[in-house]
Amino acid sequence: MQQESHPFDEAFGKAVDLGNQIADADEKADLWDIADGLLAGAVQYWLYTRQPCGDPRCEECLPISTAEGRLEELRRLIREFSEESQYFHSPTDSNVGRA
Numbered sequence: 001m002q003q004e005s006h007p008f009d010e011a012f013g014k015a016v017d018l019g020n021q022i023a024d025a026d027e028k029a030d031l032w033d034i035a036d037g038l039l040a041g042a043v044q045y046w047l048y049t050r051q052p053c054g055d056p057r058c059e060e061c062l063p064i065s066t067a068e069g070r071l072e073e074l075r076r077l078i079r080e081f082s083e084e085s086q087y088f089h090s091p092t093d094s095n096v097g098r099a
């Protein structure tokens with residue numbers, strides 16, 4: 001059986017692993033700094049891949065054909081991935097009711 005390739009899952013898993021590796025290698029490292037760095041790198045890579053192809057009639061590039069359009073698409077994805085995350089809601093959220 002041929003091994004199927006899942007680039008999304010691979011990139012997702014490796015990004016999380018990388019954060020853990022950096023944290024493990026330096027116990028004084030600020031986890032928020034590591035996370036911000038990972039996010040900045042992900043945004044950088046995402047923007048690099050979403051440069052419009054240059055054909056003004058290209059429908060695929062239409063939503064990302066301006067900087068504002070790319071930011072809108074990025075916001076949409078961040079909202080989607082956040083809501084799908086097991087860590088989106090936290091039991092220590094300030095708006096969690098305590099019985």
Ligand SMILES: [Zn+2]
Binds near residue numbers: 054
């Ligand atoms: Zn295009």
